[in-house]
Amino acid sequence: MKKFLVISDTHRNTMRARRLIEHYQGEINGVWHLGDLSSDMASLSAAYYPRYPHLAFAGINGNCDYDPTVPEERLFRIEDCKVFMTHGHRYMIRYSTDFLAEAAREKGANIVLYGHSHIPLVKEEGGLLILNPGSLSEPRGGSPYSYAILTIDGFRASAKLYDYSTEFPGF
Numbered sequence: 001m002k003k004f005l006v007i008s009d010t011h012r013n014t015m016r017a018r019r020l021i022e023h024y025q026g027e028i029n030g031v032w033h034l035g036d037l038s039s040d041m042a043s044l045s046a047a048y049y050p051r052y053p054h055l056a057f058a059g060i061n062g063n064c065d066y067d068p069t070v071p072e073e074r075l076f077r078i079e080d081c082k083v084f085m086t087h088g089h090r091y092m093i094r095y096s097t098d099f100l101a102e103a104a105r106e107k108g109a110n111i112v113l114y115g116h117s118h119i120p121l122v123k124e125e126g127g128l129l130i131l132n133p134g135s136l137s138e139p140r141g142g143s144p145y146s147y148a149i150l151t152i153d154g155f156r157a158s159a160k161l162y163d164y165s166t167e168f169p170g171f
């Protein structure tokens with residue numbers, strides 16, 4: 001079984017992400033950032049990978065990112081699950097997750113992770129786990145500062161969304 005901290009859309013404010021990494025580092029296998037800004041992910045991995053080398057840091061470019069060394073999307077396997085990671089802005093996610101889900105299925109993924117909307121969402125559709133951790137800096141639509149913990153156990157995957165302010169009152 002593996003667990004990952006999934007965050008997105010920190011938009012130059014990594015204060016809450018730093019607190020999360022410090023808090024969860026003992027129980028997770030990696031930290032995944034879904035874009036905007038990919039430079040935030042670079043600074044987080046530069047700060048924490050030397051201290052916590054057991055953590056796999058993975059990020060992608062968002063629509064505000066132009067780092068040629070960072071991929072637009074990632075598709076990879078964890079245990080028996082196939083993970084498709086994208087910022088989501090190319091899949092009309094403001095209207096529905098249908099295009100995103102279709103793209104994930106075409107790639108053979110059973111987990112799709114996206115951000116961009118700054119609105120957290122988790123749902124399962126026909127064996128596909130769809131997860132948006134929301135934003136740790138600029139939540140929208142009345143949603144809280146949020147993040148997710150993704151658990152992968154063989155071919156099974158589940159995700160839990162957390163309200164940062166409830167988990168870390170005063171921070």
Ligand SMILES: [Mn+2]
Pocket residue numbers: 009035036062063064087089115116117
């Ligand atoms: Mn975005």
